[in-house]
Amino acid sequence: MPVPGELTFAAPRGAKPPRHLADLTPGERREAVAALGEKPFRAGQVSRHYFARLADDPAHWTDIPAASRDRLASDLLPDLMSVVRHVSCDGDTTRKTLWRLFDGTLVESVLMRYPDRVTMCISSQAGCGMNCPFCATGQAGLTRNLSTAEIVHQIVAGMRSLRDGEIPGGAARLNNIVFMGMGEPLANYKKVVGAIRRLTDPEPDGLGLSQRGITVSTVGLVPAMHRLADEDMKVRLALSLHAPDDELRDTLVPVNTRWKVSEVLDAAWNYAERSGRRVSIEYALIKDINDQAWRADLLARKLKNHRVHVNLIPLNPTPGSKWTASRPEDEREFVRQLEKHGVPVTVRDTRGQEIDGACGQLAAAER
Numbered sequence: 001m002p003v004p005g006e007l008t009f010a011a012p013r014g015a016k017p018p019r020h021l022a023d024l025t026p027g028e029r030r031e032a033v034a035a036l037g038e039k040p041f042r043a044g045q046v047s048r049h050y051f052a053r054l055a056d057d058p059a060h061w062t063d064i065p066a067a068s069r070d071r072l073a074s075d076l077l078p079d080l081m082s083v084v085r086h087v088s089c090d091g092d093t094t095r096k097t098l099w100r101l102f103d104g105t106l107v108e109s110v111l112m113r114y115p116d117r118v119t120m121c122i123s124s125q126a127g128c129g130m131n132c133p134f135c136a137t138g139q140a141g142l143t144r145n146l147s148t149a150e151i152v153h154q155i156v157a158g159m160r161s162l163r164d165g166e167i168p169g170g171a172a173r174l175n176n177i178v179f180m181g182m183g184e185p186l187a188n189y190k191k192v193v194g195a196i197r198r199l200t201d202p203e204p205d206g207l208g209l210s211q212r213g214i215t216v217s218t219v220g221l222v223p224a225m226h227r228l229a230d231e232d233m234k235v236r237l238a239l240s241l242h243a244p245d246d247e248l249r250d251t252l253v254p255v256n257t258r259w260k261v262s263e264v265l266d267a268a269w270n271y272a273e274r275s276g277r278r279v280s281i282e283y284a285l286i287k288d289i290n291d292q293a294w295r296a297d298l299l300a301r302k303l304k305n306h307r308v309h310v311n312l313i314p315l316n317p318t319p320g321s322k323w324t325a326s327r328p329e330d331e332r333e334f335v336r337q338l339e340k341h342g343v344p345v346t347v348r349d350t351r352g353q354e355i356d357g358a359c360g361q362l363a364a365a366e367r
């Protein structure tokens, strides 16, 4: 049953997402507007409506002549995605959204409101080609890369719901963005970097968010990690390591057969050096697989004295999977081993478990 406002058609396979204002640099926007026969400064006006006012309904663009509004809106702000459903938990302060894109593809984003901050977790690809065996998204494979605008619009929609008081706690602003939803962000490099620019360019060219509030995760695509370091940005890099030794990591993160732990860590330290930011090491604790004390010790030896913080993630098991979260005593010992070597570590809050919070689970259920 279609949800009101939902796009119900499916574009032919391989069709490109419609071009949108958020795909374009400010210069490209002026060219696009001029190509419509409009004055180039209208590009700045439309940008202000979309990025600064979060308003894409041309009926509200009173500074633009009525005759131009629909033309500009249909050319620069095509419908990109529609809500299939929202699922909430934690007193409605965690809200996961399943989106249907123009071609029927499904992706997810999650908004998490804490007492002192709001974080959104967004998708950069539909599906993922990295094939990590413990991950729901990995099991379905890669459908396609998202466009820059499809990435940015997840945030615009989240900012609107915060502004409009849809999330309990009153109107709020977004503080943090993590590229930890569906997909390997660095496998969609250009579109992801374009999205970071749109998110952080000052209004009205972009949303004016802080680069320091953005975290980009990767399983360790070494050349792309070096390229990101060359961008001279202040976003945080989160490396999904999950094992300190190649033998196990080859099986948990198959891309490790291409770039080994030592190479991946070297690329992470290079990024830390260039960006001035601590690298986050993500480590999903999986019972009897990667949670032994000796592995914690090995991990600590490889990380100590570097600009790093370890995030331990109790595994959120996917339905029908043999992988499950570590025993509490093993988790405690893992933390103790890292702390013994002076490596900063936290165990991540596992919000959203009751709403299929791990990436890809809601989309998998829908399929």
Ligand code: SF4
Pocket: 128, 129, 130, 131, 132, 135, 136, 137, 138, 139, 181, 182, 183, 184, 219, 359
């Ligand atoms: S864990 Fe991340 S990189 Fe691995 S398959 Fe899942 S989404 Fe892809």
